[in-house]
Amino acid sequence: MPATIDYFLTCASPWVYLGHDAAQALAARHGATLKVRPVNLGEMFKVSGQVGLADRPAVRQRYRLIELQRHAASRGKPINVRPKHFPTNPALADLTICAILADGGNPMDYMGKVFAALWAQEQNVADETTLAFLLSASGFTPKDVLARAQTAEVAEMRAKNTQDAIDADATGVPSFVLNGEPFWGQDRLDLLDEALASGRAPYKADI
16 A cells, blocks of 8 residues: 655745655655645744754854755755745745645645745745745645635644644654654655665654
């Protein structure tokens, strides 16, 4: 039976941007389904003990910039490590993805455009006009998606995704959960690939 992989993400993460294409390619190779699940990363941080970028020690902030350049080069992706519109509030962008999913659509192309807009094209993904343009470019009707994104039903989707990520010990983004086993980070895709290829039982913390 083809595998289903929970794909926890938020639009403001450079690591989500860097791993998005690779995650899709991995799933396609294995005939697996990526179940897209936008989350509220701030709520996850409250549980994991992580802190926002501005509150991290300077040495970790500097090392992050090096790592971003390394992984961007490895993935062949352009990146502005200090983009004009970051930090930003990803809530509306995340909710537009949930809105597309709620109506049975496929948000993958749109997601890629949103991630690149922030991390490679100096666009503001917290701005409705920017999101409307990107929605239209991916074949969606912007006013319909943006209206749906502001409903209680769609907000609840994101809240549930967040709690499910916390319950799965997916402590950051992107996180991929296969058979209950979390793989945190786009640099864990090789390990996810191995798990899919081998069909092994999931590793567990409660041993």
